[in-house]
Amino acid sequence: MPNKLSRRDFLKLAGLASLGAIIPPSAGLAANLLQNDKKNVLIVVFDALSARNISLHGYARDTMPNLARLAGRATVYHNHYAAGNYTTPATASLLTGTLPWTHRALRFGNRVKPELAEQNIFRAFDDYHRFGYSHNMLADIFLKQFAENIEGYIPQERYLLVNDGVIQNTFEKDADIATVAWAREIKRQEGFSYSLFLPYIYEKRKESLIKDAGREYPYGLPAVNLDNYYVFEDCIRSLTKQAIEVPTPFFGYLHFFPPHFPYKPRREFAGAFEGDFFQAVSKPDDIFTEGDSPEKLGKWRRYYDEFILNVDYEFGRLFDALESSGVLDDTWLVFTADHGEMFERGIQGHTTATLYQPIVRVPLLIFEPGNQTRRDVYTPTSAIDLMPTLLHLTGHEIPAWSEGTVLAPFGESSPGGVFTVQARNDPALPLVTASVALVMDNYKLVYYTGYKELGADTERALLFDISADPEELNELSRTKRETASEMMNIVRQRLDQANEPYL
Numbered sequence: 001m002p003n004k005l006s007r008r009d010f011l012k013l014a015g016l017a018s019l020g021a022i023i024p025p026s027a028g029l030a031a032n033l034l035q036n037d038k039k040n041v042l043i044v045v046f047d048a049l050s051a052r053n054i055s056l057h058g059y060a061r062d063t064m065p066n067l068a069r070l071a072g073r074a075t076v077y078h079n080h081y082a083a084g085n086y087t088t089p090a091t092a093s094l095l096t097g098t099l100p101w102t103h104r105a106l107r108f109g110n111r112v113k114p115e116l117a118e119q120n121i122f123r124a125f126d127d128y129h130r131f132g133y134s135h136n137m138l139a140d141i142f143l144k145q146f147a148e149n150i151e152g153y154i155p156q157e158r159y160l161l162v163n164d165g166v167i168q169n170t171f172e173k174d175a176d177i178a179t180v181a182w183a184r185e186i187k188r189q190e191g192f193s194y195s196l197f198l199p200y201i202y203e204k205r206k207e208s209l210i211k212d213a214g215r216e217y218p219y220g221l222p223a224v225n226l227d228n229y230y231v232f233e234d235c236i237r238s239l240t241k242q243a244i245e246v247p248t249p250f251f252g253y254l255h256f257f258p259p260h261f262p263y264k265p266r267r268e269f270a271g272a273f274e275g276d277f278f279q280a281v282s283k284p285d286d287i288f289t290e291g292d293s294p295e296k297l298g299k300w301r302r303y304y305d306e307f308i309l310n311v312d313y314e315f316g317r318l319f320d321a322l323e324s325s326g327v328l329d330d331t332w333l334v335f336t337a338d339h340g341e342m343f344e345r346g347i348q349g350h351t352t353a354t355l356y357q358p359i360v361r362v363p364l365l366i367f368e369p370g371n372q373t374r375r376d377v378y379t380p381t382s383a384i385d386l387m388p389t390l391l392h393l394t395g396h397e398i399p400a401w402s403e404g405t406v407l408a409p410f411g412e413s414s415p416g417g418v419f420t421v422q423a424r425n426d427p428a429l430p431l432v433t434a435s436v437a438l439v440m441d442n443y444k445l446v447y448y449t450g451y452k453e454l455g456a457d458t459e460r461a462l463l464f465d466i467s468a469d470p471e472e473l474n475e476l477s478r479t480k481r482e483t484a485s486e487m488m489n490i491v492r493q494r495l496d497q498a499n500e501p502y503l
């Protein structure tokens, strides 16, 4: 045994050390043998991954070749919707099976309403070994909130090369700077100290990684909150290993930051779409435009697409590792996103009042243990349906507080339409300044109320036939008056119901 450990040995040890944190000492083989009739569940979430930019869903760039390959063994949802437009409301909905106006995690950094803290997917799987990780602080807030039901909670910092001090990067978006300042303020209020969590080994690696970043990451190392760098492939590798080795049956929730802004793919993917012939559909600026030019949007879109290509590679690796270990044979694996991202109408990102398809349409693929055939579901489905579906598939009772339904083909699809709710900046308890999207069959209505951009109008409704017009170019509220008013009444009624307890 040499005195000095090689870097590989160091990393191995680091992996083992982190594994120790999520496996209780008494668990292990015996538990595996006793409970092997129950199937595991693993939800893999990629942050801000829009279904509109995925080749499997018709995008012109080949952004996800691995996903296309694996789709042959999955149930593929073609009209799946986030319940919120950014991490806080959308992730809370995914984890609670309730809409944002119910769980009330609406504003940046919110938790789920305290009275509902016991109503979450981790608790619903209380006979399973549960573990969870999120790169994104906003989703990590929920994991912390539900931590008493997550024996394998992994702190966000475990896979961050944390700086969290000076904002080093120059940035174009003031909103993001404000977000970072806010995030850090929350951490300070919690009395948070990174040094308690950061393994020494990672601290050492940070130096060399940041030094080597130019070579491995031509656009710079990816980071959360601007300067908390992370190494995507290390994180995936380590968490996949943990999923393979935890006691079964397990319920795992893994929330990865890519392809969220800043878009920084590894060198194999950086530049992959440079100079291609992709032409984005030209769209007029929205009333909520942020003034981004088509040239700027085109540039960001390309970086984003290249980061998706990186995500696709890493998901392929995760999938193959689960398969070769045999874990996949006993696991319901879910591939999805919390919300999407947009590059059109003068708007980049997802911190907008608008609820266009690139923001709200997210991928959902469910891999059934042992399944080798593809199924396609075209009816509109919601992120809030995931929890009841997974509970149903694993023989658990669906709690009465769940607002979703069991997804087709495993159950009946929801008859009442699919909602997305945004009220990020609403200072009041009742939703006064809000956007609500409702999808029913091939129609989507987006209702806006209370925004100063609406001018003299206090509300605005846009109607699209998303089946015939997926780019949302033909607004139909004047020509399809009856459909528009019918859907608007449903939205107004649901909004009134949701506001009632707060008036």
Ligand SMILES: [Zn+2]
Pocket (backbone or CB within 6 Å): 047, 048, 086, 087, 088, 136, 338, 339
């Ligand atoms: Zn997000």
